[in-house]
Amino acid sequence: MSIEKFTLEKVLSVHRWTNTLFSFTMTRPAHFKFTAGQFARIGLKVGDDLVVRAYSVVSSPFDETLEFFSIVVPDGAFTSNLQHLKVGDELYLEKIPYGYLTLARYQLPLPQDLWLLGTGTGLAPFLSILQDFETWQKYSKIQLVYSVRTQSELAYVERIQEIAETFGEGHTGFKFIPIITRDPSAQLHERLPVLIANGELEKVAELDFNADTSHIMLCGNPEMVEDTKEALKARGLKMNRRGEGNIAVENYW
Ligand SMILES: Cc1cc2nc3c(=O)[nH]c(=O)nc-3n(C[C@H](O)[C@H](O)[C@H](O)COP(=O)(O)OP(=O)(O)OC[C@H]3O[C@@H](n4cnc5c(N)ncnc54)[C@H](O)[C@@H]3O)c2cc1C
Structure with missing residues (x-):
């Protein structure tokens, strides 16, 4: 996966609903325009690898930040790492949004x-x-x-x-x-x-x-x-x- 397709964004908040459900917000780059209902592709460095998963955007298209709602899958390649997310951490965000659930x-x-x-x-x-x-x-x-x-x-x-x-x-x-x-x-x-x-x-x-x-x-x-x-x-x-x-x-x- 080409890293040039991504920008690095900062985690601004983390809210834990249960042991297996949490939400987080991150900075939204000015170029990231999306339609309500679309999803982003978020990446996390695990060792030398960039692991990327699809995440529906929770935020309003008018918001200045991006919010996501995540499951924790035990042993999941992405979420077993993502669950330790803290304010100030960095995540990769693919520059364009995807999806037709609009x-x-x-x-x-x-x-x-x-x-x-x-x-x-x-x-x-x-x-x-x-x-x-x-x-x-x-x-x-x-x-x-x-x-x-x-x-x-x-x-x-x-x-x-x-x-x-x-x-x-x-x-x-x-x-x-x-x-x-x-x-x-x-x-x-x-x-x-x-x-x-x-x-x-x-x-x-x-x-x-x-x-x-x-x-x-x-x-x-x-x-x-x-x-x-x-x-x-x-x-x-x-x-x-x-x-x-x-x-x-x-x-x-
Ligand atoms: C278009 C799209 C949008 C998505 N949006 C979200 C989102 O907003 N929030 C989110 O948490 N996930 C979302 N997902 C799922 C997400 O991409 C990952 O699958 C999830 O983060 C788990 O990643 P993982 O590597 O830990 O486990 P994976 O190896 O990706 O998944 C392992 C198994 O975990 C189970 N699983 C995966 N995702 C979920 C889930 N969300 N709820 C319950 N069980 C699950 C399934 O049984 C799956 O086979 C979306 C997927 C797609 C295709």
Whole structure:
């Protein structure tokens, strides 16, 4: 990998949610322009090697710094090192952003209802999308559905409320719907595909999936993405291709 493709950026803050989840911010070089929903490629020197991984940007496209939300994979080549990150450390950032999990990909149907369905760190691109004023202007209903295993993994809850107040000021169609799959006492605790098939998710959202009005984004665990996609297709929704269709996906592995 050519090191010229990267700039060195400084870590400005680290926030640990649990032993296996943390967020960090770093300096944003002036040339790094991205669209909400895109991902960056971040590099870390491990010995003489540069190990690089994709990371969805959490920040608003308007922010002066870049924020990311990370898992720690035990023995993972990248995150077993990244987990020791401290303020002042340096990380490599590839100069250009990537990815098509952006609202610009939707042309038909016209924007009306937006469903953002994420598991675990798959929440990240949706936080960026929600920190873009255009999202709130374009969509009359916005459902943020965030599935985790345990209550302690439910990161960013307060920030989500703050974002809705700041960016969606006066908007009345936003709903935050957490799913906690290992907590039978949680209002929603089954896997997303099940909650779609049995109608529970729509009941809590007070909104139906509809091929004429829904834009649906899925992000995170590939098994969830695949099964959810199939559950939605069974309801008549279509993959978004060349601008047309309802469902857009991003797999994290
Ligand atoms: C487009 C894209 C965007 C991504 N954005 C993010 C992000 O914002 N935050 C983030 O933490 N990761 C993200 N990832 C995953 C990330 O690139 C790495 O896989 C992750 O940092 C682990 O790296 P690793 O070398 O430690 O383990 P790897 O060798 O890369 O992965 C080992 C295994 O860990 C599991 N795993 C990997 N990533 C995750 C995850 N995020 N959550 C749960 N289990 C996982 C999988 O079983 C995988 O096979 C993204 C991946 C892609 C393709």
